[in-house]
Amino acid sequence: MDRLRVTGIRVAPLLRRALQQNETSPAMLSVCQQRLISSSNVHQQSAGVPKKLWELGKLNHVAIAVPDLTQATAMYRDVLGAKVSDAHEQPEHGVYTVFVELGNSKIELLHPLGANSPIQGFLDKNKSGGLHHICLEVSDINAAIKSVQAAKVRCLGKEPKIGAHGKPVMFLHPKDCGGVLIELEEEMLRKIPRCEKCFRENSGLVKLRRFSSKKLDVPWNVMFFGSDAFSVKNAEALNDVRGTSVERLEIVSKNPGASRIGKFAKCSGLPVHRWPVKLEPNHDFDVGVVASFGHLLPRELIESFPWGILNVHASLLPRWRGAAPVPRAILNGDTFTGATIMRIHPHRFDVGEILAQRQCIIDSDETTETLLMKIADVGSLLLLEVLKDLPKSFADMKAQPTTGVRLAPKLKPEEARVNWNSSSRCIDLQCRAISSTYPIVTQWTGLIGDIRLLELKFIAEAEISAVSPVLQKLTPGSFRYLKSAKAIGARAMR
Numbered sequence: 001m002d003r004l005r006v007t008g009i010r011v012a013p014l015l016r017r018a019l020q021q022n023e024t025s026p027a028m029l030s031v032c033q034q035r036l037i038s039s040s041n042v043h044q045q046s047a048g049v050p051k052k053l054w055e056l057g058k059l060n061h062v063a064i065a066v067p068d069l070t071q072a073t074a075m076y077r078d079v080l081g082a083k084v085s086d087a088h089e090q091p092e093h094g095v096y097t098v099f100v101e102l103g104n105s106k107i108e109l110l111h112p113l114g115a116n117s118p119i120q121g122f123l124d125k126n127k128s129g130g131l132h133h134i135c136l137e138v139s140d141i142n143a144a145i146k147s148v149q150a151a152k153v154r155c156l157g158k159e160p161k162i163g164a165h166g167k168p169v170m171f172l173h174p175k176d177c178g179g180v181l182i183e184l185e186e187e188m189l190r191k192i193p194r195c196e197k198c199f200r201e202n203s204g205l206v207k208l209r210r211f212s213s214k215k216l217d218v219p220w221n222v223m224f225f226g227s228d229a230f231s232v233k234n235a236e237a238l239n240d241v242r243g244t245s246v247e248r249l250e251i252v253s254k255n256p257g258a259s260r261i262g263k264f265a266k267c268s269g270l271p272v273h274r275w276p277v278k279l280e281p282n283h284d285f286d287v288g289v290v291a292s293f294g295h296l297l298p299r300e301l302i303e304s305f306p307w308g309i310l311n312v313h314a315s316l317l318p319r320w321r322g323a324a325p326v327p328r329a330i331l332n333g334d335t336f337t338g339a340t341i342m343r344i345h346p347h348r349f350d351v352g353e354i355l356a357q358r359q360c361i362i363d364s365d366e367t368t369e370t371l372l373m374k375i376a377d378v379g380s381l382l383l384l385e386v387l388k389d390l391p392k393s394f395a396d397m398k399a400q401p402t403t404g405v406r407l408a409p410k411l412k413p414e415e416a417r418v419n420w421n422s423s424s425r426c427i428d429l430q431c432r433a434i435s436s437t438y439p440i441v442t443q444w445t446g447l448i449g450d451i452r453l454l455e456l457k458f459i460a461e462a463e464i465s466a467v468s469p470v471l472q473k474l475t476p477g478s479f480r481y482l483k484s485a486k487a488i489g490a491r492a493m494r
């Protein structure tokens, strides 16, 4: 190998001498390193492999499968004197983990959890346990996956999972890696200082910027994507912490002139961008925030923000993924829901990792409008908590559970039609959930078109005769015009 490694970067022979002789100042070194990333791209491309827009970092851990976790933990702690963690369940991976701290690296002790644990299969073949995998850090898991796949190395899984450190991981097939199972883990923190000059020269390489300029502390420059009153509550919260957690706040709106968020931006003197937004590749926003935006964001846009884009979603994900989480929760008769701060993924709605989540109660007279505002209050506070320590929030984030997924598709006008054969409870839920989106309607025999119901009053069985004797005579499931009350009287089934 005619290459020398300096802080994780491969250095071309021409520079090697200069670096060895310490001829470069620290500032120059950073320039050199950045240039080398692009020169290695050229090298990769000429070999028919896609541009390498990621870096290999250090060995994160060596994993050892053990048949007896207590005994193995005691050996490292009591015999070798190492600092060891508690045992943690990782149900997504079918393992228990214990980490043995080694200063610059770690040993991960693995023990089977559940019936289908890959560690059980390994222990069946290796009764006393043994080296299971090594974990290497990469700067961008998705870019690394593309590169290894292009080199015909099989990835064990369609998408990265969240690993033991709360970061995205991907395993590579041992048969394609010299008999060693390799785990790649996305390490968020890039160790190379940013070089403005080189970045400008390489402005097409958006991903370089993504890691080289990741700020680690407040205040953040935030780009906010929104539309309605729910969005405004969240934008207001961000605007209120300008000077502490947020430095610059700019708004993206589909219709800045007419939308609630556009008007809020104007009143608050915030810059507004019309959707679809075109950002300079070297923009200096740290993070994007989406609340009730309704447009799929392209991958390039998401990845141009060093911390990606966060979403304030109006439900406890994975329950009620989709465009209408609030009316769906009411319509379903749920007694509680909540707010989730989630990381946006390209191409798919509401599947990203959860950074924070908080519950709120659905009252018995709750409507979509009141509940939306309740969740907006909870969600905007949660958003500020996440922004207070973004690196920690990312380190703690969790993949969404695979169970408990419910979809919340957009409401359809036909869902606003009352079925008098259903129970009064269902009709009540229907009105509270849907009437702010579509008028509640019913069909009168002989009339062309629908009758729009302006207000619904529910009368208990015991009170029917006092309100209207006509109503009492109605058979369940039928309805009649009550001349004196200028209202339609209907009798539900239950």
Ligand SMILES: C[C@@H](C(=O)O)C(=O)SCCNC(=O)CCNC(=O)[C@H](O)C(C)(C)COP(=O)(O)OP(=O)(O)OC[C@H]1O[C@@H](n2cnc3c(N)ncnc32)[C@H](O)[C@@H]1OP(=O)(O)O
Binding pocket: 063, 090, 093, 095, 097, 108, 110, 118, 119, 121, 122, 131, 132, 133, 135, 156, 162, 163, 164, 165, 169, 171, 173, 174, 175, 179, 180, 181, 183
């Ligand atoms: C918490 C998390 C984290 O750190 O973040 C974790 O650690 S999760 C750690 C647990 N999760 C994982 O391991 C996920 C990735 N692993 C897998 O998908 C699987 O275990 C495979 C590696 C594909 C093995 O699959 P499976 O057990 O069904 O097949 P198999 O036993 O027939 O093995 C196929 C061939 O691979 C070899 N083989 C199996 N496991 C191996 C290992 N760990 N190292 C080296 N070689 C291995 C077998 O000897 C066999 O070779 P021959 O054909 O020559 O006999």
